[in-house]
Amino acid sequence: MQVTRLWLTDFRSYRELELALDLGLTAIIGANGMGKTNLLEALGVLASLKSFRGAPTESVIRKGAAAAIVRAEGLRDGRDVLIELELGRGRTRAQVNRQRLRRGRDLLGALRVTVFAPDDLSLLKEGPAVRREYLDDVLVGLDPTADAVVREFERALKQRNALLKQCHGRLDDAALLTLDVWDDKLASAGTEVTHRREELVERLLPQVQHAYTTLASASGVTGDRVGASYVRSWSGLSLAHALGESRDTDVRRGVTTVGPHRDELAISLNGMASRTEASQGEQRTLALAMRLAAHRLLADVIGEPPLLLLDDVLSELDVDRADALLANLPPGQTVITSATELPTSIDPDRLLRFDPAGGDLIEDRS
Numbered sequence: 258m259q260v261t262r263l264w265l266t267d268f269r270s271y272r273e274l275e276l277a278l279d280l281g282l283t284a285i286i287g288a289n290g291m292g293k294t295n296l297l298e299a300l301g302v303l304a305s306l307k308s309f310r311g312a313p314t315e316s317v318i319r320k321g322a323a324a325a326i327v328r329a330e331g332l333r334d335g336r337d338v339l340i341e342l343e344l345g346r347g348r349t350r351a352q353v354n355r356q357r358l359r360r361g362r363d364l365l366g367a368l369r370v371t372v373f374a375p376d377d378l379s380l381l382k383e384g385p386a387v388r389r390e391y392l393d394d395v396l397v398g399l400d401p402t403a404d405a406v407v408r409e410f411e412r413a414l415k416q417r418n419a420l421l422k423q424c425h426g427r428l429d430d431a432a433l434l435t436l437d438v439w440d441d442k443l444a445s446a447g448t449e450v451t452h453r454r455e456e457l458v459e460r461l462l463p464q465v466q467h468a469y470t471t472l473a474s475a476s477g478v479t480g481d482r483v484g485a486s487y488v489r490s491w492s493g494l495s496l497a498h499a500l501g502e503s504r505d506t507d508v509r510r511g512v513t514t515v516g517p518h519r520d521e522l523a524i525s526l527n528g529m530a531s532r533t534e535a536s537q538g539e540q541r542t543l544a545l546a547m548r549l550a551a552h553r554l555l556a557d558v559i560g561e562p563p564l565l566l567l568d569d570v571l572s573e574l575d576v577d578r579a580d581a582l583l584a585n586l587p588p589g590q591t592v593i594t595s596a597t598e599l600p601t602s603i604d605p606d607r608l609l610r611f612d613p614a615g616g617d618l619i620e621d622r623s
């Protein structure tokens with residue numbers, strides 16, 4: 258779906274906002290704190306029902322308001338689509354073309370977005386959890402049914418961990434029976450999650466390499482080799498078996514020590530671990546390459562590019578890489594924000610500026 262118009266009510270700093278987007282490149286310029294990220298965040302929430310800032314969904318509700326409303330009008334296969342999301346405290350309501358969806362989550366898949374935000378440096382810098390989340394997000398983008406699989410796994414894990422914690426290192430017969438049940442569930446959902454992630458990494462790697470090379474070669478760096486591999490936290494043929502093997506340890510520690518929640522997506526640059534060896538700029542480029550790779554894969558599979566949201570990306574890259582990014586934007590709709598002027602080499606289809614005086618968002622037609 259392409260978004261032509263966006264309305265916000267009580268979303269973060271916005272009491273009311275109406276905004277038209279171009280089907281090509283829309284640029285939004287404004288000083289720090291004006292609400293640029295909030296805007297992109299709203300589009301992100303429509304797509305994934307969560308904030309890419311990693312904040313709890315309720316934090317998007319404007320301070321003092323009861324609920325936030327995000328509405329977007331757009332086009333899918335040439336037809337008009339209207340999606341609406343109401344985020345209240347503790348409940349989410351969604352509508353597509355004024356038809357109420359049974360659950361908020363049924364909105365997943367209606368709008369797809371790819372986000373690149375300054376925080377994405379954490380994709381390289383932080384522990385494995387952020388990279389697992391990256392993979393799972395892409396899986397859900399490719400196939401919304403993956404959401405149910407991931408959640409089923411998470412539920413089983415939570416319950417198994419609760420049981421392990423409860424039994425304080427000793428299992429009676431009743432607890433043993435219950436543990437068997439959670440092991441079964443965890444093994445089947447966990448195996449599915451692992452297989453899906455592994456298959457995804459195979460498909461993503463060539464795209465990450467391609468995106469990285471495009472950006473890096475702009476600043477004269479050629480021949481860098483990016484690697485990505487999925488590393489399981491368990492060995493042997495089956496997760497069921499691995500859970501059995503680790504049962505004593507798990508009971509003693511009160512936590513599940515093997516499974517997809519402990520797996521890693523290892524990224525390397527020229528054979529060195531990117532988390533510890535790559536430079537800051539290389540990590541930024543890698544993070545961007547990971548996002549662009551997911552973007553291209555989604556576009557191929559869905560047959561339509563997701564909406565690309567680039568938050569403050571220019572301040573993150575050297576001039577040559579920034580130019581290369583903008584000159585090689587994937588086809589489709591893009592919204593970019595910046596606190597500084599855009600390089601003169603790019604000419605957005607629509608340019609919006611926050612008025613420094615009143616904070617209004619005004620179209621720049623010059």
Ligand SMILES: Nc1ncnc2c1ncn2[C@@H]1O[C@H](COP(=O)(O)OP(=O)(O)OP(=O)(O)O)[C@@H](O)[C@H]1O
Nearest residue numbers: 269270289290291292293294295316318319320596
């Ligand atoms: N729930 C909320 N209710 C009201 N205001 C909020 C809420 N959450 C955030 N804000 C306000 O939104 C503003 C920040 O907006 P945002 O992060 O979009 O700015 P920005 O234009 O992206 O700035 P920068 O250039 O620094 O990234 C802050 O002033 C913040 O106080």
Ligand SMILES: [Mg+2]
Nearest residue numbers: 293294295569
């Ligand atoms: Mg911002």
